[in-house]
Structures are given as C-alpha cells and as structure tokens.
Amino acid sequence: MYTVERKSSQDLDRIAIKDDARLCFACSICVGDCPAAKFSDDFNPRQIFLKVSLGIEEGLVGKDSPIWKCTTCYTCYERCPAGTKPLDVILALRNLSLERGDCPxxxxxxxxxxxxxxxxxxxxxxxxxxxxxxxxxxxxxxxxxxxxxxxxxx
Ligand code: SF4
Ligand code: SF4
Structure with missing residues (x-):
C-alpha cells in the first residue's frame, strides 16, 4: 500500500483547521473549473489542499509557489461540494509567505x-x-x- 508521511507544520495546521481544508475529498471539481489550472501545468488547487493537509510546506510557501497564479476568481469557492473554501486557503498561504518576507x-x-x-x-x-x-x-x-x-x- 502506498503511504505518505505526514509532516509537521504548525502554520499549515492552523490554515487547514481554520479553513476546513481537511474536509476536501479530492473530487477535483475545483481543478476542472479553475482558469489558472487550465493555463498552468503547475497550478492545481486540489494538490494545494492535499499539501496543506499533509503539512508539506516545500514548494507551497514562498515566492516560487504556484499559489501566486490564482486569479482569485472565486469559482472554486462556489463549486466545492465539500463546502470548503479553496481560495481562502490560497490567500492564507499568500499571507503566510508575506509574513515570512518571501513573496514575489x-x-x-x-x-x-x-x-x-x-x-x-x-x-x-x-x-x-x-x-x-x-x-x-x-x-x-x-x-x-x-x-x-x-x-x-x-
Ligand atoms: S472541489 Fe472541494 S472537495 Fe473537491 S478537490 Fe476541490 S477543494 Fe477538494
Ligand atoms: S479562485 Fe483561484 S484556485 Fe479558485 S478557481 Fe479561481 S483561480 Fe482557481
């Protein structure tokens, strides 16, 4: 069986709990309708949720993260059947990057x-x-x- 080790990140845990990221059941509806995902190979809101839930900061926080490609169009916010708010998670990750002085x-x-x-x-x-x-x-x-x-x- 394939397993992924959960990492420890208090900052990502705070975001995951506050914005209900752990309710995501990986249906990919947010990906299908996302304009940023359509035009960028490395932007995928479902993967961002997964990394937040697993506490994986690498490639997710900072100026080189794909989070800056989100257009803040709110489509995922409206479509997510789990009632989570993908955009809020992305904005929280941007704020975290800014707090750390690591933004574009x-x-x-x-x-x-x-x-x-x-x-x-x-x-x-x-x-x-x-x-x-x-x-x-x-x-x-x-x-x-x-x-x-x-x-x-x-
Ligand atoms: S639409 Fe919601 S439940 Fe589905 S993958 Fe995106 S965040 Fe997860
Ligand atoms: S708000 Fe961002 S992540 Fe959500 S659908 Fe729009 S571009 Fe994609």
Whole structure:
C-alpha cells in the first residue's frame, strides 16, 4: 500500500483547521473549473489542499509557489461540494509567505504602494494627467496619518 508521511507544520495546521481544508475529498471539481489550472501545468488547487493537509510546506510557501497564479476568481469557492473554501486557503498561504518576507517582487511593490499611498497602484505622472483631463480631483499621498494608524508603519 502506498503511504505518505505526514509532516509537521504548525502554520499549515492552523490554515487547514481554520479553513476546513481537511474536509476536501479530492473530487477535483475545483481543478476542472479553475482558469489558472487550465493555463498552468503547475497550478492545481486540489494538490494545494492535499499539501496543506499533509503539512508539506516545500514548494507551497514562498515566492516560487504556484499559489501566486490564482486569479482569485472565486469559482472554486462556489463549486466545492465539500463546502470548503479553496481560495481562502490560497490567500492564507499568500499571507503566510508575506509574513515570512518571501513573496514575489510584484506583490511586495503593491504592498509598499498601499502603505505609502493607500492604493494598490502607483499614481504616476501619466495617471495624474489622465485624471486632470477627466476633471477628476488630484490624488496625492493619501490620508497618511490614517494609514499610519491602521498599519503602524510610517
Ligand atoms: S472541489 Fe472541494 S472537495 Fe473537491 S478537490 Fe476541490 S477543494 Fe477538494
Ligand atoms: S479562485 Fe483561484 S484556485 Fe479558485 S478557481 Fe479561481 S483561480 Fe482557481
């Protein structure tokens, strides 16, 4: 009989319990309708669930993980017959990667922009010009004091 040794990861256990990952019975419905799985050979929400349940962090947490390929479309969330929330597990894994300071540069730049400006994209001179042409109000550095209160960063 083929057996897989269960590893020990408190972080993955926390995610598995909080997001009901252990209710997954590997039906693959989430894979069949997943747009990211359709266009990527190494992205498979069912495998992600399995690794979380088995406590396997290798290749699952960090900037090189396939978790960043999820489009957050919520299709798996709606289709899963077990009532689990595959997307929540993926988002929890992203947050864990971020907490460990191991996420893709593109994600890090969005994080910095939110902390600096309160928005996810940089307000470039081109954006300012377009806003002016559309008679939209100026966007500056956002409400920094409020952001500082929320994030504790300056
Ligand atoms: S649809 Fe739900 S039960 Fe089926 S493999 Fe995906 S997460 Fe598991
Ligand atoms: S939310 Fe992510 S994992 Fe779920 S179906 Fe969409 S792309 Fe796939």
């Amino acid at each position: 540069e593109s994600v890090e730049s969005v994080r910095k922009s939110v902390l600096k400006q309160g928005i996810a994209t940089a307000v470039t001179d081109h954006v300012k010009k377009l806003r002016g042409e559309m008679n939209l109000p100026d966007v500056d550095d956002g409400d920094k004091p409020e952001l500082e209160k929320l994030t504790g960063e300056d």
